[in-house]
Amino acid sequence: MEIIVLLKQVPATDSLVAIADDGVSIKTDDLNWVINPYDEFAVEEALRIREAQGGTVTIVTIGPDKAVEAIRTALAMGADKGVLINDPAALAADGLGAARILAAAVGQLPYDLIIAGQRAVDDENFQVGPAVAELLNIPSITLVIQEEINDGTIRCHRTVEGGTVVLESPLPMLFTTQRGLNEPRYASLPGVMKAKKKPLDTKTLADLGLDAGDFSQPLVRIQAMRLPPERTGGRIIDGDDAAAKAAELVRLLHEEAKVI
Amino acid sequence: MSQNVLAITEQAGDHFRKVTYEILSEGKRLAAALGGSLTALVLGSGITELAAGAGEYGADRILAADDDTLAEYTTEAYAGVCAGVIDSESPAIVITGASTQGKDLMARLSARLNAALATDCVALALEDGQLMASRYMYGGKILADVRLSGSPQLVTIRPNAMAVEKTAGEGKLETVAVDAGEPRIRFIEKKMETGKVDITEADIVVSGGRGMGGPDFSVVEALAAELEAAVGASRSAVDEGWRPFSDQVGQTGKVVSPSLYVACGISGAIQHLAGMSSSKVIVAVNKDAEAPIFAKADYGIVGDLFEVVPRITEEVKKLKNS
Incomplete structure (x- = not known):
């Protein structure tokens, strides 16, 4: 089973976030960066499936240099290899742009299953997973809290308002995670040592056969950021x-x- | 491209979800500002009668995609019908609720149509015919204004964020031919908790946290029952296994904006505050006067929740009977 995990590095959820001087981004200096919590569930689920069925778990990330830390953490948890797409044009992409880049990267790899977080807890787009699936023309199921794979078919329990829905899809497919899917493991010390030797490729958009110019006009642009109205109370x-x-x-x- | 707005409705059984009235009302306002009309697209099985009701909330035309293959929401079948309608109608804006269905559907459609998507928006405005959407980022810690470009422009609307207005539209009902093809995803079954209101949709949410001390949420449930509210929980209550994951309010749970949020025994970690601070009125009951939740609460009671909350329940009961 060739499993790909789409992973993003985000500010830890206990971070206080401040708006940068440009007014359209946040101050990043003093933040503690972690694997997006929903992507951590994705890594854990991928490892469990590989442990049951054999195969390879590949982490694919768009991010700057420091995102290597998030990939190394996933490798220390047990993933086999990583791909970091590090390109200024990629970092400026909107949700759909990110999906196009990830779809191009995944398209260069063998895959039976792609797992992504339901959303990243920074831009909260709820978009990248299903959009990647659409671009790869494979089925997608979001908000999964339980799955079983049998004979090339995956059965997913998807959370909806007030309950769950059980759906079945052929592989290859993509699903996104919901809290409750699993309890992610911690990276062990031997895991951390091993992770240093695992393959981690860095790619630019050109390496993926993409033209950076195609990403220079995102369809969604942040015009201003503000802090939510302070509650006086x-x-x-x-x-x-x-x-x-x-x-x-x-x-x-x-x-x-x-x-x- | 037209100047029209397409609203994709959503029903639960035989009635529209509340957020559907919100998107119809907002869609009507946007259509008026654009000088276009509002079309409602209703998908499901046996929904034609229900669909007609969209006219009371401003829909000028109602497209009913009524077919057995649409009885349950599945991404591909719904996305296929919606993409077909968007192709023939060329709306400027497509709007739906930021529900589990709406967010899933629009993510897939954005890629199929190469269209801008802003999800979970709390306010919309037009500038030079282009949408400006306000939406929370970083788990509710930042409010961003984003500009959408291209056509169509897709938005999902956070439940309870926008006003419902009953305005009669022409409500001309038309049917949409449905050809779901051979969908790859198969619906197996649905397991619903009967009578449970989801915390994202509830008008009032009563939540319990670590101060509950255990899985017995009966005092919180009793108040919720009296207020016809949904029961929520903090992350620590969920981590302890006292409540299901689906009840969790916060940055790694659900974001709620009810008209009243009652936090019982919740200290107010930043991740929790991110998930509920857009509630209209917040009440906190906590025995620790220093708990950060009190800085966000409109009304606070310092005291033992097991003494205070049952008294609140009694007072609400008295009020209802007066």
Whole structure:
């Protein structure tokens, strides 16, 4: 089973994010960078499938030099090899541009299964996985919390509002992960040592047969970033006991906030 | 390209999801601004009667794709019908809800149509005939204004973010021929929790966190029942196995914007705040007066949630009976 994981390096979710001077990006200096949490589920699931069925797990990432760390972490978890697409034009792409680049990179590799996070927790596009599948003309299933593979067919449990839907697809296909799929392993020390020797190729768009000029006009452009309206709030309700406080709260919700 | 807006509706059983009324209302506003009309596309099986209702929310034309092969949402079958309609109608803007269906469908369509997509938008505006969309990034820590170009422009709308307006459209019903071909993905079954309102769609969410101390959420559930609310949970409550993953509010869970969010025993980690701070009104109940959640809450009660929350439930009951 040839498995490809689409992986992105993102700021850790406990980061405080500040807007850079250009007004359209964030300050990146003091951030702690990690594997996108949903992509971590993808790496773990790929490793479990390989452990059951044999095969190879290849990590494909678009990112700058420092994204090597995220790929090395995935290799230390047990993935076999990595491809980093490091090109200024790739870094400026929008969600669809990223999907076109990843589809071109994956198209150069053998694959039976592609696993991606449902979304990256930085740009929150929910777009790249299904878009890559569309460009490769393979089926896709998003938000998967459970899967089984039998005889070239994968059965996926997809989360929807208020429940789950079970779907079946032939391989090759792409699915995206949902929290609950698995509990990602930590990289072991021997894993970290081994990862240093695993193959990691760096490619430019030209190496993928793409023209950087095709990515210079993204269809979606950030015009401005701002911090969400700061909540002022902070009114603490006083009262003699729990009952008095509760009564005052419900009165305020009804008469002042008018939400109940 | 026309100046028209195409709204892709979504139903749950025999009724439209609430977000469908939101996208129809927003679609009508955009169509008016563009000087075009609003067309609703309703997909499903046995939906023609339901489809007619879209006219009450401003649809000038209603396209019903009514076919057995569309009884359950599958990406390929739905994307195929939508791509065909978009091809023949050439709308300027295609709008749908940022539901599990809408986000999946639009991601696939963006690649098929080579079209701009902004997902989970909380506000839309037109500038020189081009869409400007406001959407959260970095788990709700940043609000970005993005400009879409090209045609069509695709957007999904966060549930509960936009106002519903009942405005009569002409509501002319037409049928769309459906040829699903040989879909590769097969629907096997659906397992729904009966009567459960998803936290992303609920008007009120009552959540419990580490302060619940265990899997017994009965005090939170009782208040939720009284408020007709959905029950949410913090990441720590989910990590402890007290609640299912589908209930998790936060950066690695779901982002919610209900009109009322009640946080019980939740301290307010930055990832949790990111998932709920766009709620209209926030209430926090926590025994730790220093908990960060109080800085975000409109109303806070410092106290033991097991004493306070049942009292709130009683007061709500009294209010309803008064």
